[in-house]
Amino acid sequence: MLDILLPILIFSALALAAIGAVRRIRLWRQGRPSPVPVLRGLAAVPRRYLVDLHHVVARDKVMSNTHVATAGGFVAAMGLAIVVHGLGLAEGVLGWLLLAASATMFAGSLFVAQRRRNPPARLSKGPWMRLPKSLMAFSLGIFVVTLPAVGVLPADAGGWLVALVLAAVVAWGLAELVFGMTWGGPMKHAFAGALHLAFHRRPERFSDKRGGEGRSTGLKALDLEDDQAPLGVETPADFTWNQLLGFDACVQCGRCEAVCPAFAAGQPLNPKKLIQDMVVGMAGGSDAHYAGSPYPSPERGDKPVGEHHGTPHGPIVAREGTALVDAETLWSCTTCRACVEECPMMIEHVDAIVDMRRHLTLEEGATPGKGAEVIDNLIATDNPGGFDPGGRLNWAADLDLPLMADVERAEVLLWLGDGVFDMRNQRTLRALIKVLRAADVDFAVLGNEERDSGDVARRLGDEATFQSLARRNIATLSRYRFESIVTCDPHSFHVLKNEYGALYPQGQDADYPVWHHSTFINQLIESGRLPLAPGQAQRVTYHDPCYLGRYNGEYEAPRAVLRALGVELVEMQRSGYRSRCCGGGGGAPITDVPGKQRIPDMRMGDVRETQAEQVVVGCPQCTAMLEGVVPPAGNEATAVKDIAEMVAAALDNTPPATPASHDAAASQATEEVLS
Amino acid sequence: MQPESAMTPALEVTVLVSIGRHPLTGRVRRADQDARGVELARSLADAEVRLLHAGECNESSEAALRGYLGMGFSELALIEQPEGADVLPALSEALDATSPHLVITGERAERGEGSGLLPYLLAERLGWPLVSGLAAVESVEDGMATLLQALPRGQRRRLKIRLPAIVTVDDAAPTPRQSAYGPARRGTLETSAGEVCNDDEWATWQVQPARPRPKRLKIVKAASARDRFKAAAAKAEGTGGQVLTDVTPTQGAEAILTLLRDEEVLR
Numbered sequence A: 001m002l003d004i005l006l007p008i009l010i011f012s013a014l015a016l017a018a019i020g021a022v023r024r025i026r027l028w029r030q031g032r033p034s035p036v037p038v039l040r041g042l043a044a045v046p047r048r049y050l051v052d053l054h055h056v057v058a059r060d061k062v063m064s065n066t067h068v069a070t071a072g073g074f075v076a077a078m079g080l081a082i083v084v085h086g087l088g089l090a091e092g093v094l095g096w097l098l099l100a101a102s103a104t105m106f107a108g109s110l111f112v113a114q115r116r117r118n119p120p121a122r123l124s125k126g127p128w129m130r131l132p133k134s135l136m137a138f139s140l141g142i143f144v145v146t147l148p149a150v151g152v153l154p155a156d157a158g159g160w161l162v163a164l165v166l167a168a169v170v171a172w173g174l175a176e177l178v179f180g181m182t183w184g185g186p187m188k189h190a191f192a193g194a195l196h197l198a199f200h201r202r203p204e205r206f207s208d209k210r211g212g213e214g215r216s217t218g219l220k221a222l223d224l225e226d227d228q229a230p231l232g233v234e235t236p237a238d239f240t241w242n243q244l245l246g247f248d249a250c251v252q253c254g255r256c257e258a259v260c261p262a263f264a265a266g267q268p269l270n271p272k273k274l275i276q277d278m279v280v281g282m283a284g285g286s287d288a289h290y291a292g293s294p295y296p297s298p299e300r301g302d303k304p305v306g307e308h309h310g311t312p313h314g315p316i317v318a319r320e321g322t323a324l325v326d327a328e329t330l331w332s333c334t335t336c337r338a339c340v341e342e343c344p345m346m347i348e349h350v351d352a353i354v355d356m357r358r359h360l361t362l363e364e365g366a367t368p369g370k371g372a373e374v375i376d377n378l379i380a381t382d383n384p385g386g387f388d389p390g391g392r393l394n395w396a397a398d399l400d401l402p403l404m405a406d407v408e409r410a411e412v413l414l415w416l417g418d419g420v421f422d423m424r425n426q427r428t429l430r431a432l433i434k435v436l437r438a439a440d441v442d443f444a445v446l447g448n449e450e451r452d453s454g455d456v457a458r459r460l461g462d463e464a465t466f467q468s469l470a471r472r473n474i475a476t477l478s479r480y481r482f483e484s485i486v487t488c489d490p491h492s493f494h495v496l497k498n499e500y501g502a503l504y505p506q507g508q509d510a511d512y513p514v515w516h517h518s519t520f521i522n523q524l525i526e527s528g529r530l531p532l533a534p535g536q537a538q539r540v541t542y543h544d545p546c547y548l549g550r551y552n553g554e555y556e557a558p559r560a561v562l563r564a565l566g567v568e569l570v571e572m573q574r575s576g577y578r579s580r581c582c583g584g585g586g587g588a589p590i591t592d593v594p595g596k597q598r599i600p601d602m603r604m605g606d607v608r609e610t611q612a613e614q615v616v617v618g619c620p621q622c623t624a625m626l627e628g629v630v631p632p633a634g635n636e637a638t639a640v641k642d643i644a645e646m647v648a649a650a651l652d653n654t655p656p657a658t659p660a661s662h663d664a665a666a667s668q669a670t671e672e673v674l675s
Numbered sequence B: 001m002q003p004e005s006a007m008t009p010a011l012e013v014t015v016l017v018s019i020g021r022h023p024l025t026g027r028v029r030r031a032d033q034d035a036r037g038v039e040l041a042r043s044l045a046d047a048e049v050r051l052l053h054a055g056e057c058n059e060s061s062e063a064a065l066r067g068y069l070g071m072g073f074s075e076l077a078l079i080e081q082p083e084g085a086d087v088l089p090a091l092s093e094a095l096d097a098t099s100p101h102l103v104i105t106g107e108r109a110e111r112g113e114g115s116g117l118l119p120y121l122l123a124e125r126l127g128w129p130l131v132s133g134l135a136a137v138e139s140v141e142d143g144m145a146t147l148l149q150a151l152p153r154g155q156r157r158r159l160k161i162r163l164p165a166i167v168t169v170d171d172a173a174p175t176p177r178q179s180a181y182g183p184a185r186r187g188t189l190e191t192s193a194g195e196v197c198n199d200d201e202w203a204t205w206q207v208q209p210a211r212p213r214p215k216r217l218k219i220v221k222a223a224s225a226r227d228r229f230k231a232a233a234a235k236a237e238g239t240g241g242q243v244l245t246d247v248t249p250t251q252g253a254e255a256i257l258t259l260l261r262d263e264e265v266l267r
């Protein structure tokens, strides 16, 4: 009896899955076009799965082994079941292999069940809670029905009642695992996930055979040529189809939620929920079935689910009232990329958030907080603070910095950034210049020819202002000869290194390396150009800036510099690629969405846990955010030092920062006043 | 874009907008006060708002004018005028032709003469009342508008005037909304030729950058923080002066003339 039922079950499950697949693909195809190499993409799936995806999953060893056993067991069992039971070819080893595969899968599903017994808050409940049972049903059912096929049990063991029960169990397993995959059950992640790996919008982010690290973090440029085209993403269907596919691949593992600084601060953002909302919008409906942590809400504790709803062609953010997502959710993100770094499904949250912000800013003029003012300043004065662009070098009046306009060529172009207007960052810059002079580096600055890099404008969604700033900066850069750019601002660093390339006029290239000052200083130390007097016996911890670490993979150089300084480095619990954001990126301090606590306060809490005397940073934003933290009563404030300041303090036979004597200039000035 | 209502005849509002100039960099932009005027107009219920500019049409002025379109308009009427022309006749002709109920504009332009006289001359030519320093339009009923005029130190005065009227706004009016790039570049400038009246006198002027005059320091001799605060928050005390009520226009005008003579503004 089973040999009649099983083929029917298996092939109808496959047929239903095929119908579901077509429907699902149709949902994705509502998105904007985005050309992909179909065959090459599909061919790359095994490597991308086994190397890149596994690299992320393997950070959680137990879960990774569980997944290998369950998923590997399932794929093998399903393939073999089609042959053995579907086509009735049980000869030889096939049946035994099927037994082994389903047993492995069963073992895996026991671990899944174990984890679901007391699931951490980040995991979604709802249908996900039945998944371990479905996995067991499938693996156990297939195991038992295979026993007669290999001759362990007689073919008619147990009679028709047992056969019917077994068939029902297998049917349950098939329903969840085969056509549930394309009809929107928890197993959807396998189907969408595999295709997402194949057709990812950033194929560059995967490693290649030569072991390239595969990093792709620069935002994609928005085409501003067509002046009738609507800008940014207003409705779910405005995403590209492969972005929609990516959202659909989410397994609701909540790893993104667990690392998101905005979520931890109680701001109304949860990256997992945001991705699920996009799925809701793509299919149409309300978020009532969402079974994970909702968006926090400072006033109400949590935003209740079921209030928001959307359609593929309806707005994501309502101009009035509620739609799919509230604007404050999108503006809470610091673009720290912690979620993207952790996501095992390689989903690009930051791209999606910035796409939606682009619509709000460029089409609706709805940048919140001080956003509009900052953008107006950038347009009128090329810096976010609205300072006189002719005063970019006022802080360095006594330093006699060589100007590119005068020297025209230099070994290093020192990019100063907008920190020139900030008194705290001016100290860092002075320290950096002292270091460069001590190492005899031939450098020059752009001075008043420099403009804001466009980082903030771009993260606030104002692509037009970003591109205008970038193009003018590029024109300035291409007038001068230099071997590399060095900057102490990781945001400028990232934009110059990863985002300007796409905006160079045709036939021109950004043909220079860009270094963060920590990398450059490390090079100087390694090549022996910097005389250091080590021995600052201090206990310090190092805070990885998001735009240096996760965006550009530079975790090592700053630590190497600190080692060369001979200080004792203690790591915070969350450091390196898991570093927690200071709260200063993505225009978050400008849009200033309220939460229950502040992100920099949490980060300084991390710092205090290490009992370090100082926290070393490499970013003007981080310095400002962390220094702005008021220590809790009874605690002393921890000093915040830029890595350049640390190095400058350790310089041997400290030469003066000014070649021209400072005193002489000063006394001259007094004389003039007297006469 | 403009809210429409089939029931009540819409309130027709024209906002006169000019090319602004950023105080630090001199780059063209939407003029701040005019943008506030546009914001005020947009906040009126059932208003049909038109934007009107008279001036040159070139790349840089277009960029500035598009800043107003980005506040949610699909078009802006532009009466082309050569550089240095006196735009008064062209504007009054256009306003005469379209006869809006309310004309809103900034107190003074950020470029050109910037004398702040244009609204007055326009009101004179059209024979309409003018209210300056508007903070809000409270209501419009049966051809009468209730306005809130801003006075120094946050004081407000409620006024009722008969429409049509010209009102000007300054920094007390609501902050203008953000100008969005998409609508700004999609909107159209409806260009038309207007009556040209060359300003011969202006042509002979010599223009040079103003030298910032040093600020006169207010010396406060105060021993305590409380005294310093009181000094900083104190009202400027007017001395002398008189309040005239229930006088004929002629008497009022004479009083003003006498004062101007006393102060040697007029000789």
Ligand code: SF4
Residues within 6 Å of the ligand: A249, A250, A251, A252, A253, A254, A255, A256, A257, A271, A272, A275, A339, A342, A343, A344, A345, A346, A347
């Ligand atoms: S977006 Fe990625 S990390 Fe977040 S829940 Fe989904 S799969 Fe997990």
Ligand code: SF4
Residues within 6 Å of the ligand: A256, A259, A260, A261, A262, A263, A269, A270, A271, A332, A333, A334, A335, A336, A337, A338, A339, A340, A349, A350, A581
């Ligand atoms: S980028 Fe950072 S702040 Fe934004 S959603 Fe991801 S984790 Fe949260």
